[in-house]
Amino acid sequence: MRDWDDMRLFLALARAESLARAGQSLRLDPATVGRRIARLEEVLGRRLFTRSHQGYALTEEGARLLPHAIAAEAAMTAATHAAAETQTGLAGQIRIGAPDGCANYLLPQVVAAICAENPALDVQIIALPRVFNLSRREADMAIGVSAPQAGRLSVQKITDYRLHLAAAETYLDRHPPITDLEALKTHRIIGYIADMIFDSELDYLAALGLDRVALASNSVAVQVNAIRLGAGLGVVHDFALPSAPGLRRVLPQSFSLTRSFYLIRHLDDQRVARLNRFADLLCRGLRREVNRLEELAKRAV
Secondary structure, eight states, X not given: OOSHHHHHHHHHHHHXXXXXXXXXXXXXXXXXXXXXXXXXXXXXXXXXXXXXXXXXXXXXXXXXXXXXXXXXXXXXXXXXXXXXXXXXXXXXXXXXXXXXXXXXXXXXXXXXXXXXXOTXXXXXXXXXXXXOOTTTTSOSEEEEXXXXXXXXXXXXXXXXXXXXXXXXXXHHHTSOOOOSGGGGGGSOEEEOOGGGOOSGGGOGGGGGTOOOOSEEOSOHXXXXXXXXXXXXXXXXXXXXXXXXXXXXXXXXXXXXEEEEEEEEEEGGGGGOHXXXXXXXXXXXXXXXXXXXXHHHHHHHO
C-alpha cells in the first residue's frame, strides 16, 4: 500500500462490508470511498474486494492482506498514543465487546472509574449477545462466558459469577409459595429465546428441565425488566439484583449456577502496552465489582 491513509480505507471497508458504513466510520462520502478503493486496487494490480448486492467481501488477495493491515494499524495506534500516555495515562479509543448482562450491570461503572483516572481515554462498549470476531477487529477485546478453543487468541479468566432464580415480590404475592423445583412447571418462565442462545453456558433452564419459556428475549436486560414487572420468574445474575429492587431469590438452596467471564484478545495485541494496561485495569475492576454487587445481593436476602 502507498501510505497509511490507503490502509485505513481498506480496513474500514473490510470491517464494514459496505461503502455507506465504511464512509460513516471514516467521515467520507461513500462514493469517495468507492473511488479510492478502486484506485488502490489499480495501483496494487490486484482485486481486494468482490462487489455484490449484499455488499463488499474480501477476495483471497484481500484476505491475505488483512492481517498485515491490522498489524500496521496496531503499530500506528501504539505510536500515536505512546507520548501522550507517558504524561496523561491511557489515551485514544478502545472498543470492548461484551454480552449484554455484563455490559449493562458491570461495565458502565468499571469503565467510568478507569476513564476518570485517564481523561484522554475513550471507551466504546458494544453490548451484543453473540461472539465477537476479533480477527476482523470488531472490537479490541471481548468478554465471553466461555473460553474459545480456536483462533489466534489470548484468553484470561476474569472471575466467576453466580446466578439464581428470582421473581418480583408482586409476582410471589399473587401465587402460592414455591416450595420445590417441580412447582416451577406451573409458573410463567422468563428466559432466552432458545435458538438465539449463542453459548451453551447461557442455557440456564436446561438444568431445570423446563422446555417452555412464556416470555423470551435475547437480552438479559429485557428479561430482568420483565421479571421485575411481575411477568414471571427466571434466572438472574446475582450482580444484577441490586439494580432491580423488589426482586427476590427463589429456592436459593435448591438451585444455583456458577459461570465465568473471560477476557479474550487477539494474540498480536499482547505486544501493545496500552491494551495490556487497560486489560489489567478492566479485569481488576470487574472482579471487584462482581464481588461488591454479589455481597449486596446476599445481604438483601
